[in-house]
Amino acid sequence: MPHFALTSGYSKATLYVYFENKEEIVGILVLGSMKKLYEYIASALAQQESTKGRYELICRGLVRYQEEFPFYFDMALSKINIDFENRDYLPEEKETYLVGEEINEKLRDFLTAGMENGELRDDLEIMPAIFNFWGMLFGMIQLAANKEAYIEKAMGLSKGQFLDYGFSMLYRSIAAK
Amino acid sequence: MPHFALTSGYSKATLYVYFENKEEIVGILVLGSMKKLYEYIASALAQQESTKGRYELICRGLVRYQEEFPFYFDMALSKINIDFENRDYLPEEKETYLVGEEINEKLRDFLTAGMENGELRDDLEIMPAIFNFWGMLFGMIQLAANKEAYIEKAMGLSKGQFLDYGFSMLYRSIAAK
Amino acid sequence: MPHFALTSGYSKATLYVYFENKEEIVGILVLGSMKKLYEYIASALAQQESTKGRYELICRGLVRYQEEFPFYFDMALSKINIDFENRDYLPEEKETYLVGEEINEKLRDFLTAGMENGELRDDLEIMPAIFNFWGMLFGMIQLAANKEAYIEKAMGLSKGQFLDYGFSMLYRSIAAK
Amino acid sequence: MPHFALTSGYSKATLYVYFENKEEIVGILVLGSMKKLYEYIASALAQQESTKGRYELICRGLVRYQEEFPFYFDMALSKINIDFENRDYLPEEKETYLVGEEINEKLRDFLTAGMENGELRDDLEIMPAIFNFWGMLFGMIQLAANKEAYIEKAMGLSKGQFLDYGFSMLYRSIAAK
DNA sequence: GATGAATGAGAGTTCATTCAT
DNA sequence: CATGAATGAACTCTCATTCAT
Numbered sequence: 001m002p003h004f005a006l007t008s009g010y011s012k013a014t015l016y017v018y019f020e021n022k023e024e025i026v027g028i029l030v031l032g033s034m035k036k037l038y039e040y041i042a043s044a045l046a047q048q049e050s051t052k053g054r055y056e057l058i059c060r061g062l063v064r065y066q067e068e069f070p071f072y073f074d075m076a077l078s079k080i081n082i083d084f085e086n087r088d089y090l091p092e093e094k095e096t097y098l099v100g101e102e103i104n105e106k107l108r109d110f111l112t113a114g115m116e117n118g119e120l121r122d123d124l125e126i127m128p129a130i131f132n133f134w135g136m137l138f139g140m141i142q143l144a145a146n147k148e149a150y151i152e153k154a155m156g157l158s159k160g161q162f163l164d165y166g167f168s169m170l171y172r173s174i175a176a177k
Numbered sequence: 178m179p180h181f182a183l184t185s186g187y188s189k190a191t192l193y194v195y196f197e198n199k200e201e202i203v204g205i206l207v208l209g210s211m212k213k214l215y216e217y218i219a220s221a222l223a224q225q226e227s228t229k230g231r232y233e234l235i236c237r238g239l240v241r242y243q244e245e246f247p248f249y250f251d252m253a254l255s256k257i258n259i260d261f262e263n264r265d266y267l268p269e270e271k272e273t274y275l276v277g278e279e280i281n282e283k284l285r286d287f288l289t290a291g292m293e294n295g296e297l298r299d300d301l302e303i304m305p306a307i308f309n310f311w312g313m314l315f316g317m318i319q320l321a322a323n324k325e326a327y328i329e330k331a332m333g334l335s336k337g338q339f340l341d342y343g344f345s346m347l348y349r350s351i352a353a354k
Numbered sequence: 355m356p357h358f359a360l361t362s363g364y365s366k367a368t369l370y371v372y373f374e375n376k377e378e379i380v381g382i383l384v385l386g387s388m389k390k391l392y393e394y395i396a397s398a399l400a401q402q403e404s405t406k407g408r409y410e411l412i413c414r415g416l417v418r419y420q421e422e423f424p425f426y427f428d429m430a431l432s433k434i435n436i437d438f439e440n441r442d443y444l445p446e447e448k449e450t451y452l453v454g455e456e457i458n459e460k461l462r463d464f465l466t467a468g469m470e471n472g473e474l475r476d477d478l479e480i481m482p483a484i485f486n487f488w489g490m491l492f493g494m495i496q497l498a499a500n501k502e503a504y505i506e507k508a509m510g511l512s513k514g515q516f517l518d519y520g521f522s523m524l525y526r527s528i529a530a531k
Numbered sequence: 532m533p534h535f536a537l538t539s540g541y542s543k544a545t546l547y548v549y550f551e552n553k554e555e556i557v558g559i560l561v562l563g564s565m566k567k568l569y570e571y572i573a574s575a576l577a578q579q580e581s582t583k584g585r586y587e588l589i590c591r592g593l594v595r596y597q598e599e600f601p602f603y604f605d606m607a608l609s610k611i612n613i614d615f616e617n618r619d620y621l622p623e624e625k626e627t628y629l630v631g632e633e634i635n636e637k638l639r640d641f642l643t644a645g646m647e648n649g650e651l652r653d654d655l656e657i658m659p660a661i662f663n664f665w666g667m668l669f670g671m672i673q674l675a676a677n678k679e680a681y682i683e684k685a686m687g688l689s690k691g692q693f694l695d696y697g698f699s700m701l702y703r704s705i706a707a708k
Numbered sequence: 709g710a711t712g713a714a715t716g717a718g719a720g721t722t723c724a725t726t727c728a729t
Numbered sequence: 730c731a732t733g734a735a736t737g738a739a740c741t742c743t744c745a746t747t748c749a750t
Contacts, residue, residue, distance in 0.1 A: 013726080013732045022724060077319045125342065127332040131324075132317050132343030139316015140309050142254050147308075155304040165302065166309030173350040190715050190743080199741065367722080367736050376720060431673050479696065481686040485678075486671050486697030493670015494663050496608045501662075509658040519656065520663030527704040544711045544747080553745060 027092035033072035034099040037065050041106045051114035052171075058110070059137065059167045066141050073145075077138050104130060111174070121176050133174060140166045204269035210249040211276040214242050218283045228291035229348070235287070236314065236344045240337075243318050250322075254315050281307060288351070297351050310351065317343045381446035387426035388453040391419050395460045405468035406525070412464070413491065413521045417514075420495050427499075431492050458484060465528070474528050487528065494520045558623035564603035565630040568596050572637045582645035583702070589641070590668065590698045597672050604676075608669050635661060642705070652707050664705060671697045 019025045040061030048054045066073040107130045114120035140163060144151065148159045155162070185192065196202045217238030225231045243250040284307045291297035317340060321328065325336045332339070362369065373379045394415030402408045420427040461484045468474035494517060498505065502513045509516070550556045571592030579585045597604040638661045645651035671694060675682065679690045686693070 011732050012724090013734090014730080016725065017730070017732095077316065078323050128334065128339055128342040129346065131320065131328065131332075131339070132346055135317040135320035135343065136313035136347065137316070139254070139314070139319065140312040142316065143308065143312035146254055151308065155308075157305065162305055162308070165305040166312065169306065169309055169350040170313065171350075173346040173348075188715050189741085190717090191713075193742065194713070194715095365736050366720085367738090368734075370721065371734070371736095431670065431677055482688065482693055482696040483700065485674065485682065485686075485693070486700055489671040489674030489697065490667035490701065491670070493608065493668070493673065494666040496670065497662065497666030500608060505662065509662075511659060516659055516662070519659040520666065523660065523663055523704040524667065525704075527700040527702075542711050543745090544713090545709080547746065548709070548711095 024090055024092065027090045027096065030072055030075060031092045031096045031099065033065075033069045034096050034103075036069070037061075037076075038099055038103050038106070040065055041103055045106055045110055051110070051117065051119035054110055054114075055171060056167070059163070062137055062141055063163065066145055070145065073138070073142070077135070077142070107134070114174075118176055120174050124174060129174065133170070136170055136173075140170070201267060201269065204267045204273070207249055207252060208269045208273045208276070210242070210246040211273050211280075213245070214238070214253075215276050215280050215283070217242055218280055222283055222287055228287070228294065228296035231287055231291075232348060233344070236340070239314055239318055240340060243322055247322065250315070250319065254312070254319075284311065291351075295353055298353050301351060306351065310347070313347055313350075317347070378444060378446065381444045381450070384426055384429060385446045385450045385453070387419070387423040388450050388457075390422070391415070391430075392453050392457050392460070394419055395457055399460055399464055405464070405471065405473035408464055408468075409525060410521070413517070416491055416495055417517060420499055424499065427492070427496065431489070431496075461488065468528075472530055475530050478528060483528065487524070490524055490527075494524070555621055555623065558621050558627065561603055561606060562623045562627045562630065564596075564600045565627050565634075567600070568592075568607075569630055569634050569637070571596055572634055576637060576641055582641070582648065582650035585641055585645075586702060587698070590694070593668055593672055594694060597676055601676065604669075604673070608666070608673070638665065645705075649707055651705050655705060660705065664701070667701055667704075671701070 015025060019028070041058060044054055044057030044061050048057055108126055111120060111124060111126055111129060115122050115124060144159050144163050144166070151157055151159065151162050157165075192202065196205070218235060221231055221234030221238050225234055285303055288297060288301060288303055288306060288310075292299050292301060321336050321340050321343070328334055328336065328339050334342075369379065373382070395412060398408055398411030398415050402411055462480055465474060465478060465480055465483060469476050469478060498513050498517050498520070505511055505513065505516050511519075546556065550559070572589060575585055575588030575592050579588055639657055642651060642655060642657055642660060646653050646655060675690050675694050675697070682688055682690065682693050688696075
């Protein structure tokens with residue numbers, strides 16, 4: 001039995017009563033995981049006022065997300081479809097896209113707030129900054145997750161310590177001064 | 178016919194004249210791509226003296242690498258095997274690992290040279306810096322490659338322009354001052 | 355489609371719902387045939403008191419076994435695995451071995467009973483006698499089965515007549531006087 | 532490279548210059564091994580006068596034959612084709628058959644000589660006796676070869692000791708008195 | 709003549725999907 | 730509704746055979 005059937009409580013065959021095919025099921029699971037990610041980000045912004053504080057919560061949230069949904073984390077860096085004219089999109093894909101946009105919105109809020117209160121560089125171009133920032137965060141976390149053993153062996157650091165170092169490096173790329 | 182046979186111009190059966198099994202084929206292709214990547218990095222350091230100049234060539238090299246070997250680019254962030262006690266490694270896997278170490282060496286040279294001549298922060302911890310830097314670079318390039326269309330549509334930037342912005346962001350995380 | 359799938363009435367893929375792999379399928383079929391052989395031997399001993407009577411039923415049982423399971427009959431003369439330290443044996447292989455041991459036990463009973471009541475030579479060394487006797491029986495039956503047409507043509511005997519002659523020859527090798 | 536090519540000194544492809552297909556090659560090899568077997572038997576009869584002495588040499592020859600050509604030994608008990616009307620027979624198969632007949636002839640000589648000089652039972656029916664005797668011999672040797680390790684472990688006998696016991700058992704089935 | 713290079717056909721195996729009940 | 734039973738299509742790998750040189 002495939003992964004998705006094993007954890008659903010239903011038999012393989014039953015899934016095909018409710019879902020067209022594997023793609024749809026994955027789409028739904030991805031959507032769910034994206035919503036969770038959104039919550040992590042949103043709550044990070046809600047819980048903290050300071051940009052640094054928010055930043056740290058965002059990082060922590062992403063790490064947790066990777067640990068909870070390694071499979072979906074991988075996907076977050078993969079192809080997004082935007083051609084919604086195309087007949088072939090599942091409603092879930094559309095919604096996943098929209099949740100992604102909401103995450104972008106939150107990140108935009110995070111950056112603009114930081115720029116306004118002087119904690120972040122005031123010359124950031126919002127959209128490119130968001131996306132590149134996002135790519136860098138994902139890249140670090142992915143690498144740390146995949147090479148945890150190597151990192152431990154080669155530099156004597158836990159994944160957490162290693163990433164803390166990376167997060168503070170990354171912060172410099174957006175911080176003021 | 179499987180993917181690797183279709184793209185080779187040979188029949189399925191012919192591949193097994195030259196290679197033991199799929200694992201070996203993948204191993205050889207991965208090794209080849211790693212060597213190419215090493216050349217890009219090494220030539221970047223050889224061609225330029227300044228840290229900024231080297232940095233730009235490294236970035237350009239990685240982008241080209243991703244364009245040439247999208248499949249192997251993915252792998253570069255995935256698990257490294259270090260347990261060489263294990264009998265079961267192919268010679269190619271071992272060599273791939275060693276080429277990876279040589280790439281690390283080059284990046285270390287890059288960072289230390291930059292730190293010595295004052296272009297880079299003098300408080301960088303070499304190993305964690307290299308790996309996090311590497312993860313960030315890969316993350317940006319991966320995201321840019323996978324979402325090129327989205328980036329064009331959402332912010333009116335070509336992949337190149339988008340990445341140039343990202344590369345200059347990332348440089349701040351290691352640059353002096 | 356492979357042999358074992360063709361003769362089962364199921365598609366290739368279906369077999370893998372019920373069995374792990376080909377080895378297991380063969381193992382189960384062999385075990386089944388060994389149990390049948392055991393029954394033939396056991397019932398031969400139960401049905402008759404006299405050694406000669408038992409002998410004839412054993413021979414008849416083996417002939418029937420060859421006719422029912424020609425493929426497994428071949429195997430009965432091939433390698434036995436005794437190294438049960440080895441992790442890699444299927445449970446079926448172990449059980450097949452044990453059924454083989456039970457058959458040996460029955461043959462031992464047959465011989466010792468015959469020696470005690472004077473119908474068989476009293477100087478038989480049980481174990482070598484059992485195994486050589488067994489090999490001779492199998493050899494005759496195998497040859498008769500494979501060369502039935504030749505036997506008919508060359509000596510005008512049916513397989514049954516031919517084997518009856520052979521069985522009475524063989525009996526002399528163990529009979530008293 | 533298959534077995535037959537490895538030992539021939541020619542490359543795989545070259546074999547197909549000289550032979551139609553694998554079947555033909557096997558046919559030729561089988562023929563060769565049959566001739567060798569004939570020589571063993573013929574020389575056994577030539578070397579010894581006494582039936583017992585001849586018998587022992589025949590047994591010894593067959594054991595050597597099994598050790599030299601285990602692959603062809605297997606075949607000796609398998610189907611013989613006699614329907615030479617059929618178009619599909621290779622000349623080698625025909626010749627192999629004829630060598631088989633010559634072996635039968637030799638065995639007939641062995642038996643009749645033994646019957647005449649009183650060493651063997653005088654009531655043997657030659658043809659059925661030859662073939663059953665042959666099947667029994669093959670069966671014992673096959674079993675001893677395939678279960679050598681088991682025999683060693685279960686009864687502490689070498690293959691040679693085990694077979695000597697079997698050969699003397701078998702002799703009783705044809706010996707006078 | 710001899711062969712290196714190539715392959716069609718088939719084996720064992722997996723996986724997403726269907727269908728009768 | 731739910732599912733056990735079944736499978737087509739694809740994958741990795743082998744083997745007897747062919748063919749251009």
